[in-house]
Amino acid sequence: MINLDFTLQQKKRPPTQKEVDEGENWVVLLPTTAPARISGKFPYYETLLARRSRVSDTPSDTDCHVMDLPNEMASRVSFACINSDISSFDLLTLARKLVAAHKPAEQQVLSVHVCGFTDKQRQRFTEAMVAAAAAAAAVMPDYKTGKKSSKKFNKMQIYGIVRPDSYKRTLAEAEGNALSRYLSMLPSNYLTPGDYLKKLQVLCKENNWKLDFYDIPALRRKKAGAFLAVTQASAVKDAGIVCLRYNPSRVSRMNKLALVGKGICYDTGGVNLKPAKYMYGMHEDMQGSAVALGTFLALTRLNVNYPVECWLALATNHIGPRAYKPNDVITASDGTTIEIVHTDAEGRMVLADTLIMASDRKPSLIIDFATLTGACVYSVGTGYSGVFTNREKFIKDLIENGKACGERVWPFPMDEDYETALKSDIADIKQCALEGNADHILAARFLKRFVKNDIPWIHMDLSSSRNKGGLGHIPTDTTGFGVRYTLNLLFSGKIWKK
Numbered sequence: 001m002i003n004l005d006f007t008l009q010q011k012k013r014p015p016t017q018k019e020v021d022e023g024e025n026w027v028v029l030l031p032t033t034a035p036a037r038i039s040g041k042f043p044y045y046e047t048l049l050a051r052r053s054r055v056s057d058t059p060s061d062t063d064c065h066v067m068d069l070p071n072e073m074a075s076r077v078s079f080a081c082i083n084s085d086i087s088s089f090d091l092l093t094l095a096r097k098l099v100a101a102h103k104p105a106e107q108q109v110l111s112v113h114v115c116g117f118t119d120k121q122r123q124r125f126t127e128a129m130v131a132a133a134a135a136a137a138a139v140m141p142d143y144k145t146g147k148k149s150s151k152k153f154n155k156m157q158i159y160g161i162v163r164p165d166s167y168k169r170t171l172a173e174a175e176g177n178a179l180s181r182y183l184s185m186l187p188s189n190y191l192t193p194g195d196y197l198k199k200l201q202v203l204c205k206e207n208n209w210k211l212d213f214y215d216i217p218a219l220r221r222k223k224a225g226a227f228l229a230v231t232q233a234s235a236v237k238d239a240g241i242v243c244l245r246y247n248p249s250r251v252s253r254m255n256k257l258a259l260v261g262k263g264i265c266y267d268t269g270g271v272n273l274k275p276a277k278y279m280y281g282m283h284e285d286m287q288g289s290a291v292a293l294g295t296f297l298a299l300t301r302l303n304v305n306y307p308v309e310c311w312l313a314l315a316t317n318h319i320g321p322r323a324y325k326p327n328d329v330i331t332a333s334d335g336t337t338i339e340i341v342h343t344d345a346e347g348r349m350v351l352a353d354t355l356i357m358a359s360d361r362k363p364s365l366i367i368d369f370a371t372l373t374g375a376c377v378y379s380v381g382t383g384y385s386g387v388f389t390n391r392e393k394f395i396k397d398l399i400e401n402g403k404a405c406g407e408r409v410w411p412f413p414m415d416e417d418y419e420t421a422l423k424s425d426i427a428d429i430k431q432c433a434l435e436g437n438a439d440h441i442l443a444a445r446f447l448k449r450f451v452k453n454d455i456p457w458i459h460m461d462l463s464s465s466r467n468k469g470g471l472g473h474i475p476t477d478t479t480g481f482g483v484r485y486t487l488n489l490l491f492s493g494k495i496w497k498k
């Protein structure tokens with residue numbers, strides 16, 4: 001199930017000439033300033049600089065240079081000269097390009113040397129290289145027949161800095177991200193809600209998690225009409241809400257975290273059928289659940305000292321004679337009546353009952369992830385994700401966290417008056433508006449009413465779940481965006497005390 005095999009070795013000293021000559025693949029990072037005074041230089045240092053000045057009149061931070069060394073191995077070197085204050089997003093993007101310049105041949109080792117800079121800067125730059133190399137090492141679904149060239153770099157040799165924690169968090173994030181990308185890329189005929197549940201049961205055994213599955217009869221007993229409405233058209237009744245539980249061996253405090261994810265295994269749009277252009281790719285409409293799960297796996301790997309619950313709303317938005325329709329009135333499990341306006345706004349329907357169930361357990365913080373609205377993509381593109389919260393004081397930290405970790409988010413307002421667009425003549429609330437409104441904000445307003453007990457809540461509308469050519473350190477179009485962001489947020493101690 002786990003699709004990442006990647007190990008690290010670290011050496012404080014620079015590589016020797018012999019080591020460089022015997023290595024097939026090298027990545028070197030150098031400072032842009034005062035190169036003459038660097039101690040512990042990379043052998044061939046001058047060769048690299050000569051190459052750089054020859055190919056570029058206006059060298060920039062984000063240029064990735066590639067050359068083969070004049071040795072017997074013709075060792076491939078990708079390198080960059082960077083400013084110490086390079087942004088985390090630029091650094092991760094550069095790291096992705098530096099890794100992509102290599103192909104494993106005989107050796108599956110990628111060697112990295114960061115020379116110059118302070119210890120702290122070297123650690124930061126090396127961390128980005130570890131993140132990018134581990135992201136590239138992850139195996140993704142591939143159904144091509146015939147001979148496959150599936151060789152990956154599964155080992156990284158770091159020179160010039162030793163980090164005592166051995167990049168434990170970066171590797172945990174990479175594993176969580178790899179899992180979420182893998183699941184997201186599975187075609188929907190390989191990942192029905194039933195298949196998804198089976199995979200979760202395997203992961204539970206491997207990781208000692210507890211699993212509760214609320215199937216359709218159980219959700220009927222809970223009167224979870226919002227969730228059930230979406231499942232009505234599915235011939236196979238395998239939809240349901242999963243709750244995974246991680247309990248640390250030693251709980252150091254009373255806080256409890258809840259992660260929630262939208263897991264629509266395929267979104268046809270329902271009766272309001274999507275046109276071909278917008279339906280293609282909708283097997284990834286479960287990426288929110290995969291990001292919640294990947295985050296949950298990473299937190300487990302790091303043995304965090306607080307309990308975590310991971311709620312996954314697994315369903316398929318099918319079309320059929322039993323499908324829910326516009327103008328239907330649906331009752332959620334808290335008794336709220338919802339007037340259906342557009343059946344393609346199914347994500348907020350399944351999340352409504354899931355958020356009610358998650359907040360019933362009174363966690364200290366809820367974070368939900370969903371590929372929820374096209375409006376969020378129109379607003380910020382696919383390089384950022386949208387973020388919403390019912391605690392305005394979090395907003396500054398949410399932005400800063402994105403800048404710090406390189407997975408960038410931008411907040412949106414969600415004042416009460418937005419909800420006038422959701423006023424219904426027949427029910428408590430409309431599911432969405434038909435036109436002329438900021439749907440990502442209306443969706444957040446809609447979800448907010450199902451977060452009970454005034455629990456602090458963060459909602460991520462994953463507009464950056466898919467970005468052509470990859471995003472930051474991630475080399476695939478499917479990004480798994482959110483695992484690194486959330487880990488960094490939880491470990492920063494800003495809104496969630498460590």
Ligand SMILES: [Zn+2]
Binds near residue numbers: 344345347
């Ligand atoms: Zn939809």
